[in-house]
Amino acid sequence: MSFHYKDIVPWGRSFDEYLDMFNLSEDDLARDIVDVGGGPAAFNSGMHQRDAPIISVDPIYQYSEAELRQRIQETYKDIITQAFGNRDKFVWTRFASVGELVAFRRQTMETFCQDFETGRQQGRYVVAALPNLPFPDRHFDLVLSAHLLFFYSANRDLAFHLDAVRELLRIGTEVRIFPLVDVNNSFSTFVLPVIRELKKDGIDSSVEGVPYHLQKTGNQMLRLWRSGLTQLPFLDRFQTSPAACISSDP
Ligand SMILES: C[S@@+](CC[C@H](N)C(=O)[O-])C[C@H]1O[C@@H](n2cnc3c(N)ncnc32)[C@H](O)[C@@H]1O
Numbered sequence: 001m002s003f004h005y006k007d008i009v010p011w012g013r014s015f016d017e018y019l020d021m022f023n024l025s026e027d028d029l030a031r032d033i034v035d036v037g038g039g040p041a042a043f044n045s046g047m048h049q050r051d052a053p054i055i056s057v058d059p060i061y062q063y064s065e066a067e068l069r070q071r072i073q074e075t076y077k078d079i080i081t082q083a084f085g086n087r088d089k090f091v092w093t094r095f096a097s098v099g100e101l102v103a104f105r106r107q108t109m110e111t112f113c114q115d116f117e118t119g120r121q122q123g124r125y126v127v128a129a130l131p132n133l134p135f136p137d138r139h140f141d142l143v144l145s146a147h148l149l150f151f152y153s154a155n156r157d158l159a160f161h162l163d164a165v166r167e168l169l170r171i172g173t174e175v176r177i178f179p180l181v182d183v184n185n186s187f188s189t190f191v192l193p194v195i196r197e198l199k200k201d202g203i204d205s206s207v208e209g210v211p212y213h214l215q216k217t218g219n220q221m222l223r224l225w226r227s228g229l230t231q232l233p234f235l236d237r238f239q240t241s242p243a244a245c246i247s248s249d250p
Contacts, residue, residue, distance in 0.1 A: 040108075143168045
């Protein structure tokens with residue numbers, strides 16, 4: 001059995017899962033962050049609880065809390081059924097079973113729902129969609145995007161991915177995208193073309209392992225930044241040119 005989604009579904013991870021998916025350090029959390037395709041995740045709420053500035057962007061933020069609850073509810077049965085049929089595609093260490101995973105997701109999305117109306121009034125949840133975001137150039141220090149690009153490779157083509165990643169790079173200094181595999185654990189065929197095309201625009205990148213491991217092959221993120229940016233803290237770790245860290249297709 002394979003996962004199949006007619007379109008991108010609202011489904012949300014927790015603050016701690018975000019830390020692991022993007023390998024976020026305390027220094028990272030002090031940066032000006034935007035989460036694009038934030039959906040019903042609890043990252044925004046967690047950042048707000050820490051009094052850290054955060055903006056999440058998603059077209060679904062046009063809906064009310066009640067409408068979002070309804071949409072999440074409608075998505076539930078299909079996702080759970082598909083997750084159960086595809087349970088061999090996951091590593092069952094973070095969660096012991098599909099049941100535990102589902103209970104955790106429910107709790108996480110409840111955290112989002114309870115924060116949403118207040119957060120929207122405070123400007124923390126912004127209605128917008130890639131590839132056109134309503135922010136000036138380099139407005140953010142760190143741009144995150146999870147379970148949207150590459151993950152939904154069956155639903156969006158390469159042209160969309162290129163336009164979207166260029167837009168993420170326009171609004172921020174550094175971009176991190178997780179995961180690099182699609183819903184069925186295949187390394188997205190768009191990752192290497194995106195890396196190669198953006199290299200021509202003067203964008204450096206690295207594929208990096210992260211602590212988050214739920215999909216069997218889904219424990220890598222793509223990091224992108226403009227060539228010549230030497231003040232990014234993580235660059236110290238590279239012994240050679242950052243571009244040399246681009247892995248080959250796993
Ligand atoms: C599976 S959810 C992921 C939520 C969260 N990032 C996470 O990892 O838990 C994907 C989200 O992407 C949003 N989305 C779909 N198309 C988008 C676009 N063009 N621009 C921004 N977000 C989009 C969907 O509305 C959905 O909420």
